[in-house]
Amino acid sequence: MSDTSATHAPAATASAHTLRRGLSARHVRFMALGSAIGTGLFYGSSAAIQSAGPAVLLAYIVGGAAVFMVMRALGEMAVRHPVAGSFGQYAARYLGPLAGFVTGWTYAFEMVIVCLADVTAFGIYMGFWFPDVPRWIWVLSIILFIGALNLLSVKVFGELEFWFSLVKVSAIIAMIVGGIAIITFGLGNQEENASGIANLWSHGGFAPEGFGGLIASLAVVMFAFGGIEIIGVTAGEAQDPKRVLPQAINTVPLRILLFYVLTLGVIMMLVPWTSITGEASPFVSIFTTLGIPFAPHLLNAVVITAAVSAINSDIFGAGRMMFGLAQQGQAPAIFRKTSRQGVPIFPVLILMATLLVGVVLNAVIPEQAFLLIASVATFATVWVWLMILLSHVRMKHAIAREGRLPSEFPVPLWPAASYAAIAFVLFVVVVLGIVPDTRPALMVGAVWLAVLWLAYTLFVREQGRSAPDLEDATAPIPLPPRAP
Template identity: 65%
Template sequence: MKTLQRHLGARHIRFLALGSAIGTGLFYGSASAIQLAGPAVILAYIIGGAAVYMVMRALGEMAVRQPVSGSFGRYASDNLGPLAGFLTGWTYILEMVIVCLADVTAFGIYMGFWFPDVPQWIWVLGIVLMICGLNLCHVKVFGEMEFWLALVKILAIAAMIVGGTVVLFLGVSMNGEHAAGFSNLWAHGGFLPNGIGGLIASLAVVMFAYGGIEIIGITGGEAKNPETVIPKAINAVPMRILLFYVLTMCVLMAIFPWTGIGSKGSPFVQIFSGLGISSAAAILNVIVISAAISAINSNIFGAGRMMYGMAEHGQAPRIFSATSRHGVPWVTVLVMAGALLGGVVLNYLIPQEVFLIIASIATFATVWVWLMILLSQVAMRRRLSAEEIRALKFKVPLWPVAPALAIAFMLFVIGVLGYFEDTRIALYVGTGWIVLMSIAYYAGVKPNLGGRLAQETNPS
């Protein structure tokens, strides 16, 4: 049985993270965040982006020191205990499944724009089979495809920012309505129209939008020269995502009053339509289809590699560690495809109004994983000797203040989910998930894990 192969370069890893993090949360979810916070959503993206960057640096410190399959699930096991690793790994898988379900169904809806008479389930089945096949290919083929898919999204966002900036400097009105200008950021109820409460409430959607960036850590087992590649990817990607989101929000709300954003579909449709492009909806459809495929692609990759790493250490069925002749964990890819097919009917019945609920549940899973990454890094630092700490090649900055602030922020976001009625279900579902998986660990995993560890310690 082959092991994972190191064929992913810095370019692949950087765009893999961008592909996972830039998707539905930006193209459609941004409208929900804007309605909650108004122009102050810019602050929410900045604060959230800073916290996520600290998570990435914590993950990078561990990944460079120990580049392994399973990544942060393995680090949680090593530094916080097997239960923490088990919960972290399976919660990340839950996050990926939820996001993929939303994106797969969204793909079916997008294709209905051009082919309204074709049943939606056909498109859903087609995309699941296509991406499943792609993930079964050599990892380098997968990396190249993800690079080009993510590039389409990035170029679309860049075009929107450039086009919007031109409109701002020319001072023209969009569709004969309100004149574009930076004054729109404070002229309609102020910069903070819904108060601090609105800003805080938007964090659920904002953090959902950043979810997926942690996939960089999972690529450690398949990265060329991880000591060089991972730091470069981590230092480049978070800042780029922060710029994409912050600049996009600034341009968007300077062109249109925030009160009207999202009332006519996606904010991106409004931008392209306002620029006088008659085929704006068709252009957006191409972009969001690429975005959906890219996000599903990278999320299946991430969840599959997590299951592979957990199987290697007795925290998932042993068969999940089976690999093809190309070193691809094919069983985990099929499991993810099955999960998506099994959830198609349920996801098809969910109306668009529950996007906030889906986003909030995914946010709980995402923030839980980020919290475990931060706690794992802190625990690792405490058990290392002074000499080992000096030998670290990619240290967390501003230690220990920055990690402590990031941990406090993650706990605050979880509290926010429970405080607001619209997102409270996420706390209920998340708590139930943690309890259920803890029971599963003690009932089915821990007894076998003890015997496995003893066998590894005394192979004779």
């Protein structure tokens, strides 16, 4: 399939089935930060800490390394094939149409589930200020607000996302610096709850829950990194994707890894890990415990901004993936229709309607909603990553077999690192089945895959059954002239 999203047509003449390349390098970088640094860090990290104690830092380091390999694999494919729908189309091209169909819809499913977690967290954060207001009211209000934002032009969306993400990244940096100052100079220390590096091993040891606890934490850890693959989804709307995508991919994963490890390390040095209960964001809890005036309210405002930012990116990613599926005939044709601003209208509206499930969950089971949603999102996330890695391996073999030019943005340590990343992702899937709290997520995932297989078999149009003919942005190797 040719890259129908590549256009520079003015608004008045743009096609009704065309996206706009309105995202700059800073937009793409901060959109990935917006999606991946959100609820998983500001709220979900509490569950990870409770599972593994301070050893959770190792889980974030290992998980971050695997995510980096996923992103480099995605980057190599996106630079070669900068298309809307990104890895859904790559899976269809290199693994077969069924794989593309399942991958694309599973990513959309992932974004919806992650979004449900984010809107649930938003309701929890608002409860810090308004404990008597039912949580579902806040969930409904944020769904309507973010839905309206996503109907604006992609340039406006990218600009808003940039500022949302800048707020929370700045807050994380300030929190790290302030936390180190508190630890160093003793601000807020109490004798029975003193801040210091010794907190990392003084309360049952560095790994108080043992190796089993460390493994169990992987479900929440990988959920935290979920969403970073949105960089690939921006390929159809990024200006100069050959330059923008490598820049974003090389910097964002490392920054996220540093933010997670440094931030959680500082948090567990400020207060014992046993005091992090998950009833509120650990960021808010530690400054409440230390008695710093106004800091809890300021940080609550920051984590609310973080949740809004993540929800914003999630809806964008799911909508663009559904647009790409429609281009392949694997989603209703109406999903290809865009507004005058180049926004796929119907996917956004459908996503808003789907998110109303979050309103129901938070009204019926407010206490269990987050953990259930996060576990299901983890399954969807690792499935998408597995398809990205397998598609990349098949692409590398096709490049060698067909004599194409080498990639302009190749993965490092090929092929060993790529196969190691595949093994790790498969291990996380096994963990989901082993840990009792996350086992229902694996069951939901299995049912989801079965439903997709059935839907593909019964309803996908014939044009959706053929692999897309992706345009290769790297020219083929010219054949040498024949000898006379």
